Amino acid sequence: MATPSLKIDRARYVITVDGGRRIIRDGAILIEGGRIREVGKAADLAGRAADRVIDARHMVVTPGFVNGHMHISYGHVVRGIFPDDAGSPLVHVFNMQTAMTEDEEYHSTLLGLIELLKSGTVCFVDPGSTKYPDACLQAYTDAGIRVILGECVTDREAPFTLPRHPTAEAVKRSAAFIDKWHGRLDGRIRAWAMPFSPETCSAELLQGLKRVVDERGTMLTLHHGSGPQALADYRKRHDTTPTEYLDTIGVLGRNVCLAHSLGVEAAEIACMARTGATVAMCPVTAAKGARGVGAYGRMPELLAAGVPVALGCDSPNNSNHLDIVRAMNMAAIQYKDARQDMRLVPAEAALEMGTRTGATALGVGDDLGSIEVGKKADLVLFDTQRPEWQALFNPLNNLVYNADGRSVHTVIVDGRVVVDAYRQSFADEGTLFEKVQEIGERLLARTGMSFPRSRWPVV
Numbered sequence: 001m002a003t004p005s006l007k008i009d010r011a012r013y014v015i016t017v018d019g020g021r022r023i024i025r026d027g028a029i030l031i032e033g034g035r036i037r038e039v040g041k042a043a044d045l046a047g048r049a050a051d052r053v054i055d056a057r058h059m060v061v062t063p064g065f066v067n068g069h070m071h072i073s074y075g076h077v078v079r080g081i082f083p084d085d086a087g088s089p090l091v092h093v094f095n096m097q098t099a100m101t102e103d104e105e106y107h108s109t110l111l112g113l114i115e116l117l118k119s120g121t122v123c124f125v126d127p128g129s130t131k132y133p134d135a136c137l138q139a140y141t142d143a144g145i146r147v148i149l150g151e152c153v154t155d156r157e158a159p160f161t162l163p164r165h166p167t168a169e170a171v172k173r174s175a176a177f178i179d180k181w182h183g184r185l186d187g188r189i190r191a192w193a194m195p196f197s198p199e200t201c202s203a204e205l206l207q208g209l210k211r212v213v214d215e216r217g218t219m220l221t222l223h224h225g226s227g228p229q230a231l232a233d234y235r236k237r238h239d240t241t242p243t244e245y246l247d248t249i250g251v252l253g254r255n256v257c258l259a260h261s262l263g264v265e266a267a268e269i270a271c272m273a274r275t276g277a278t279v280a281m282c283p284v285t286a287a288k289g290a291r292g293v294g295a296y297g298r299m300p301e302l303l304a305a306g307v308p309v310a311l312g313c314d315s316p317n318n319s320n321h322l323d324i325v326r327a328m329n330m331a332a333i334q335y336k337d338a339r340q341d342m343r344l345v346p347a348e349a350a351l352e353m354g355t356r357t358g359a360t361a362l363g364v365g366d367d368l369g370s371i372e373v374g375k376k377a378d379l380v381l382f383d384t385q386r387p388e389w390q391a392l393f394n395p396l397n398n399l400v401y402n403a404d405g406r407s408v409h410t411v412i413v414d415g416r417v418v419v420d421a422y423r424q425s426f427a428d429e430g431t432l433f434e435k436v437q438e439i440g441e442r443l444l445a446r447t448g449m450s451f452p453r454s455r456w457p458v459v
């Protein structure tokens with residue numbers, strides 16, 4: 001069945017993030033066959049009819065957001081359990097992930113998708129967390145979101161419970177995963193190779209996976225070893241930096257997206273720029289995890305070098321939220337403070353990372369990331385009839401500095417309205433929230449994990 005045509009009419013502002021970065025006042029967008037057919041002033045599109053017309057007089061329209069590093073699955077059902085003084089939760093997190101059943105993962109995934117869509121994310125990378133994609137397929141189908149999936153593989157000892165296979169088998173599994181999943185749901189599912197990290201994977205495995213994605217025209221992402229400890233380790237073991245190590249073994253390129261990338265040196269940034277490698281940074285995880293953005297964050301330098309940077313929210317127990325607007329806010333403010341320079345990572349750059357530049361980083365820039373004729377109709381409509389949007393002179397500053405994902409009113413993916421006036425219609429939220437709480441309690445009991453409900457007495 002063909003997607004009905006849609007017209008966004010009389011928008012207060014359309015922030016196109018197009019080549020000229022036009023912001024159209026009193027704008028309109030005509031969508032046909034899931035793609036943007038026309039963009040312009042409402043007056044110029046006055047004669048165009050559509051099956052449905054959305055009155056956007058009080059809306060600011062942006063491209064749909066992309067999230068470049070978003071573990072969904074286990075985290076949602078136990079979100080918020082780790083007190084601030086518990087240290088790194090990773091060991092617990094991976095134990096719980098290992099213990100999850102298909103049915104539990106389906107429900108926690110559904111919750112994650114609802115939260116992502118309702119705050120404007122239309123496409124996200126799940127870096128290998130999902131163990132049961134077959135069980136989650138129904139959730140992806142119903143939600144209408146774009147998902148980039150992969151099987152997490154390693155072939156070396158790791159400090160947490162990670163799936164480990166002999167090298168050749170890990171390569172074979174990843175290739176089979178991509179062949180099975182890439183392009184499904186009318187292209188809304190993409191599949192990448194997802195080795196956990198260069199520390200948990202041999203050079204042979206990484207090289208094998210790079211060949212797999214080169215041959216299939218898809219991508220590879222991995223957790224990028226960085227920071228002073230990683231630098232010291234790599235110097236000792238490989239006589240080079242973590243990024244240059246990947247380059248030396250031939251595992252960098254336009255189809256490689258490095259996750260986190262805090263603490264990279266100038267030579268590493270040059271190496272990324274030269275090879276075309278991209279980055280997904282998680283600014284809220286970095287801040288909440290006390291990773292030292294001031295000392296080690298290099299987002300301004302990466303952007304200046306032309307390295308495509310996407311933003312990520314990491315996981316429900318790292319940043320804790322799944323809201324890319326809040327991630328844009330953190331990206332735009334944390335470097336200003338850390339280096340005492342207000343000019344760093346302006347609001348415009350933050351929005352670019354959430355849209356156009358982020359889409360490039362994830363290899364979906366031809367279809368997503370801007371409101372331009374011919375691109376996929378993936379759009380977010382923000383409701384400006386809310387206190388945080390007042391007064392409205394500079395819509396971009398208001399978006400990045402005043403608002404968050406809660407003012408997302410309507411979300412469109414592939415020309416289909418998936419969030420309509422704050423509501424999604426693919427899941428009953430009340431029932432799901434109860435179910436997720438239940439799963440969380442069960443999972444904690446099953447894994448024998450227990451944390452105080454608060455550091456204050458709960459009476």
Ligand SMILES: [Zn+2]
Binds near residue numbers: 069071127223259314
């Ligand atoms: Zn991760």
